[in-house]
Amino acid sequence: MSLDTLERRRVEPSGQSRSDRRDRRWRATARLDRRDRPSRALMVALVLASATLITLDQQGGDDSPLEPARQAFGEVFGPAESATSGVVRPIVAIPGWFRTHDSLRGEINELEAENARLRAESTTSGYDRNRLAEFDGLTQAADNLGYALVPSRVVGLGPSQSFSQTVTIDAGSRAGVRPDMTVLNNDGLVGRVLRVTSSTATVLLIVDAESVVGGRVGESMEVGFLHGRGILGDTGRLDLELADESEAPASHDTVVTWGSESGGPYVSGVPVGRVSSVYSSLRETSQRAVIEPFVDFGSLDLVGVVVPAGTTSDRAIVEADGSMR
Amino acid sequence: MTLLRTLSASVLVGLALVLQVSLFPHFAWQGIVPNLCLLVVVGAALTRGPQFAVVLGFLAGVALDLAPPADHVAGRWALALVVVGYLAGRVRQDVKPTAVAVVATVAASSFIGTSIFAITGMVLQDPLLDVGEVLQVILVAVLWDVLLTPFVLPPVMTMFNRLQPERATG
Numbered sequence: 385m386s387l388d389t390l391e392r393r394r395v396e397p398s399g400q401s402r403s404d405r406r407d408r409r410w411r412a413t414a415r416l417d418r419r420d421r422p423s424r425a426l427m428v429a430l431v432l433a434s435a436t437l438i439t440l441d442q443q444g445g446d447d448s449p450l451e452p453a454r455q456a457f458g459e460v461f462g463p464a465e466s467a468t469s470g471v472v473r474p475i476v477a478i479p480g481w482f483r484t485h486d487s488l489r490g491e492i493n494e495l496e497a498e499n500a501r502l503r504a505e506s507t508t509s510g511y512d513r514n515r516l517a518e519f520d521g522l523t524q525a526a527d528n529l530g531y532a533l534v535p536s537r538v539v540g541l542g543p544s545q546s547f548s549q550t551v552t553i554d555a556g557s558r559a560g561v562r563p564d565m566t567v568l569n570n571d572g573l574v575g576r577v578l579r580v581t582s583s584t585a586t587v588l589l590i591v592d593a594e595s596v597v598g599g600r601v602g603e604s605m606e607v608g609f610l611h612g613r614g615i616l617g618d619t620g621r622l623d624l625e626l627a628d629e630s631e632a633p634a635s636h637d638t639v640v641t642w643g644s645e646s647g648g649p650y651v652s653g654v655p656v657g658r659v660s661s662v663y664s665s666l667r668e669t670s671q672r673a674v675i676e677p678f679v680d681f682g683s684l685d686l687v688g689v690v691v692p693a694g695t696t697s698d699r700a701i702v703e704a705d706g707s708m709r
Numbered sequence: 710m711t712l713l714r715t716l717s718a719s720v721l722v723g724l725a726l727v728l729q730v731s732l733f734p735h736f737a738w739q740g741i742v743p744n745l746c747l748l749v750v751v752g753a754a755l756t757r758g759p760q761f762a763v764v765l766g767f768l769a770g771v772a773l774d775l776a777p778p779a780d781h782v783a784g785r786w787a788l789a790l791v792v793v794g795y796l797a798g799r800v801r802q803d804v805k806p807t808a809v810a811v812v813a814t815v816a817a818s819s820f821i822g823t824s825i826f827a828i829t830g831m832v833l834q835d836p837l838l839d840v841g842e843v844l845q846v847i848l849v850a851v852l853w854d855v856l857l858t859p860f861v862l863p864p865v866m867t868m869f870n871r872l873q874p875e876r877a878t879g
Contacts, residue, residue, distance in 0.1 A: 423760070426760065426763060426764070427763060427791075427795060430763055430764070430766075430767045430787075430791045431788065431791060431792075433767065433784075433787070434767070434770070434784045434785075434787040434788035434791060435784065435788065436784070437771070437774070437783050437784025437787060438782055438783070438784035438785060438788070438829065438833070439784075440783075440784075441782045441783040441784060442782050442833055448783075450775070450783045453775050453783075454775050454777075454783075456775075457772065457775040457776045457777070458776070458777045460776075461723075461726065461727065461730075461772075461776040461777060462777055464723070464727045465727055465730055465731045465777070468727050468728065468731040468732060469731045472731060472732050472735065476735040476736075539731055540730035540731045540734070540777065540778050541730065541734035541737070541740065541742075541778065542730070542740075542778045542779060542780070543729065543730075543734075543737075543740065543741065543742045543744070544737075544739060544740035544741040544742075544846055544850075545741060545742075545744060545823050545826065545846060545847075545850050546773075546779060546781055546786075546826070547781070547826075547827065547830055547838060547843070547846070548779075548780050548781050549740070550777075550778035550779070550780045551778050552730070552777040552778040578780060579777075581777070584777060586777045586778045586780060587778070588780060592780075593838065614838055682737075682739070682740070
């Protein structure tokens with residue numbers, strides 16, 4: 385703009401009024417064009433800003449300089465997500481009311497059949513379990529392994545377009561939740577807490593491509609690592625790499641968490657999934673098994689965060705003996 | 710007016726983000742939800758031109774990168790949405806865009822935006838993923854965004870038009 389006026393001033397004394405007018409008209413359309421195009425400086429600045437963010441966060445790793453910003457965004461968006469979820473939940477539940485009597489009865493039959501099958505399974509594995517319980521009691525009696533659960537609900541799911549599998553839950557530091565705590569639901573292991581704000585927490589699901597869980601095959605007590613595959617399908621979303629190449633897990637073996645000494649990030653003995661197929665490669669010296677997780681990650685709702693017994697919380701906690709406090 | 714404009718644009722992006730994270734997972738297909746933030750940026754680009762859209766794209770991208778439950782390397786959505794704002798803004802003529810043009814712009818923007826996000830992930834090796842699956846996610850995302858266009862774009866574009874005095878009068 386200032387350049388334009390300067391130029392006009394330079395032209396005016398020479399008295400070429402017609403060409404001047406034409407010039408100005410041209411300049412006017414040029415200005416319109418320019419308004420349509422973002423200034424190159426702005427574009428470069430924004431792209432550079434994005435690249436800087438990526439570099440900072442990539443290099444920083446766990447204590448990246450962006451963690452405080454994440455925290456601040458979490459404090460703002462967390463409660464908003466909780467509120468929205470609270471409004472939405474009853475509405476999306478409405479179709480469930482209109483299910484027919486027949487479909488419900490069919491479901492009851494299916495569940496009864498499954499129940500019977502499970503009861504049969506549990507009687508056959510009773511011996512193993514008893515023996516395991518003895519060992520467990522022996523090794524764990526020393527430390528106080530009375531865990532408690534903070535109940536909470538999933539209020540936000542990360543989109544698959546982000547290629548990471550994370551959820552927001554509505555329990556945060558006020559409820560006694562801290563990073564690296566185990567999250568489970570009544571089917572099995574869900575994931576671990578990545579970061580917390582005062583009222584919400586972000587949970588990394590075990591099916592995320594970056595998640596690694598120490599796993600143990602229930603029947604043979606073999607240990608290995610469970611890697612999330614980050615894939616979409618409903619089946620085979622976890623890989624188990626066994627440390628011992630000679631042992632092959634059988635199909636339908638149950639995999640539980642191995643757990644570490646301090647109980648973090650994963651406590652031991654939480655069921656994860658069932659072996660669905662086994663591959664052994666000659667090239668790599670390990671067995672790979674595909675695990676079908678017990679948890680349905682598409683419809684996560686009520687989950688529990690494992691906290692040490694006696695944690696102070698802003699809500700009722702489910703204690704180890706099943707009582708509410 | 711500038712303050713009101715900035716404020717309402719930020720509120721709109723915030724609302725889109727919260728709905729995308731808390732409402733749409735209930736209707737998601739394998740976790741893929743419509744990218745409402747991208748739709749808002751495209752709406753802004755079609756009504757206000759690229760200058761405004763790249764700034765809004767950057768802000769929306771940073772919000773997508775940092776608001777829970779995001780856990781990828783921050784700045785990736787910011788970069789993707791800046792490019793989307795720029796490209797979608799270049800489509801705009803001084804006439805009102807037709808419905809077909811809007812839908813085509815949304816489809817192209819969605820494809821480009823999600824692809825840029827996926828490609829930066831591959832470059833950074835954030836999660837190592839199969840190209841076929843990535844393509845599948847991108848195509849379903851495009852489909853979602855196009856499906857949601859008739860419900861989201863008209864109100865968004867009306868809002869941005871109302872908040873722009875020189876275009877409302879001229």
